[in-house]
Amino acid sequence: MKTLETERLILRDWESRDSDDLFAILSNPAVSLSEGASPVESKEKSNAVLDYMIRKKNGYAIELKSTGSVIGGIGLNEDAKGDKTARNLGFYLAEEYWNRGLMTEALTVVIANAKEITDKLSATQYNNPKSEHLLNKMGFQQAGVLRNVKRKIDAEPHDEPYYLLIL
Ligand SMILES: CC(C)(COP(=O)(O)OP(=O)(O)OC[C@H]1O[C@@H](n2cnc3c(N)ncnc32)[C@H](O)[C@@H]1OP(=O)(O)O)[C@@H](O)C(=O)NCCC(=O)NCCS
DSSP, X not given: OOOEEOSSEEEEOOOGGGHHHHHXXXXXXXXXXXXXXXXOOOHHXXXXXXXXXXXHOOEEEEEETTTOOEEEEEEEEEOTTOOTTEEEEEEEXXXXXXXXXXXXXXXXXXXXXXXXXXXXXXXXXXXXXXXXXXXXXXXXXXXXXXEEEOOTTOSXXXXXXXXXXXX
């Protein structure tokens, strides 16, 4: 992906040196459970995720300029409904950096540059009012419902809202 920059952040491709930072983020249940995934238990597992992201180049590592550490990620992956003209926007940040406007800052520049990659962005969230707030703030509108979704941590399937942003 093209490297993007904001006042406080550099958004860039994932690199193998991000291994420790990614493990610290994904092993925190507060981050993983909000995304419907279990916390990553071992470095081996987060390294497998990292290898995949390095290969796929479907998103950004979020690097904090002031420390040089990676504090989160933004993914532009396959659309949940299989729409080939859309990319699914996913995002997460290390808990100690929440509520400082950092994801707003990151998403604003990613969305401003997404037209080079896709015609529209989609997103989903479940029981996540903060994520819902951010999606609405970025201009996403609910465009349907995904039926019978079963995220990794769910015992039972549920319906969840599906959002679109035409670029
Ligand atoms: C969701 C997440 C990425 C937000 O990152 P962040 O940097 O804290 O977000 P920002 O500070 O830019 O913006 C947060 C906004 O949510 C609002 N907010 C905070 N808590 C909220 C809540 N419980 N309900 C609704 N809105 C909330 C804030 O007021 C702010 O909005 P404003 O700027 O309009 O006032 C981060 O909390 C996270 O990584 N959570 C765990 C993973 C996750 O949930 N990912 C989304 C999966 S769908």
